[in-house]
């Protein structure tokens with residue numbers, strides 16, 4: 470049997486046809502597929518504006534540049550995270566504060582942010598960058614209340630949460646609708662809900678932010694609508710464009726989003742059903758008001774223990790099953806200069822692994838994963 474990775478893409482013949490068709494056309498970048506994909510994203514997420522770009526990292530860059538993030542601005546983000554938002558904020562010269570998180574979900578809450586403000590005596594926060602670890606869209610609405618209180622921007626690093634929803638009042642909102650944030654960013658990397666190979670999306674409901682992002686995606690250039698030879702450069706920016714055949718792949722993948730997300734939820738339900746009785750592990754506790762994309766299926770060891778956790782990872786690897794950290798706290802990296810630790814992030818780090826979950830994971834593969842975990846913990 471081949472190795473079972475923690476995530477992978479699902480690309481079918483329709484996706485391949487969609488890409489090939491565009492490759493035969495005159496315009497393979499800056500063409501109509503880009504706008505078409507963006508319109509479909511707006512419809513799906515129910516946001517006013519979206520901008521495609523070439524990675525989740527460039528989506529974060531565009532988001533931070535669009536709010537005018539500058540040297541010494543204060544930014545708060547969770548200590549459990551992929552390193553992209555930290556790296557980008559660092560490039561802008563921001564003062565970054567890593568907040569503690571929930572020890573089970575690895576997610577930062579508004580209370581964690583307030584504690585972080587207190588601990589570091591912070592006032593005038595420019596932006597809070599939230600992250601829905603594994604796709605679980607916790608606290609979107611509560612962060613919006615905090616935004617009002619602190620007068621800051623909320624950028625949702627929603628790279629795990631394309632397809633996630635949360636209930637507010639008696640309605641469900643998609644993450645990315647920006648109903649309770651200023652900007653959301655997504656990644657279209659192969660392990661994510663849908664893919665364009667590499668790629669990203671930024672969404673917002675603000676025309677001002679969107680206009681800036683659209684110009685910034687293309688080196689800050691704005692073109693004269695009536696004279697194709699005339700243009701001006703109004704910002705200092707990079708080329709972050711997603712090309713037309715990638716957008717064609719995105720359009721084709723988006724048609725399958727409901728199927729992808731329900732399959733991930735089906736896998737998650739089965740893991741929970743089969744593993745919740747294992748006395749050594751805790752399965753995710755999904756509240757009714759949240760619907761997760763299940764980008765990751767995260768389990769916690771009941772007694773946090775890095776030696777045990779690494780033994781489990783190595784045991785699964787010997788059985789050709791890749792389970793992952795997701796994530797090492799950012800303050801542990803060599804180039805993080807302020808030395809501190811966050812207590813719950815340590816517990817999370819010592820106890821949490823993610824199990825394989827993706828569209829196309831076969832039933833027999835999932836059974837094997839479940840059986841190997843039970844065998845490791847000597848449970849029948």
Ligand SMILES: Cc1ncc(COP(=O)(O)O)c(C=O)c1O
Pocket residue numbers: 524525526527550551553554600626628629656657658667668669
């Ligand atoms: C939470 C989070 N943010 C940002 C990114 C960066 O996305 P990309 O790899 O598309 O640049 C990732 C990628 O895995 C991620 O998981």
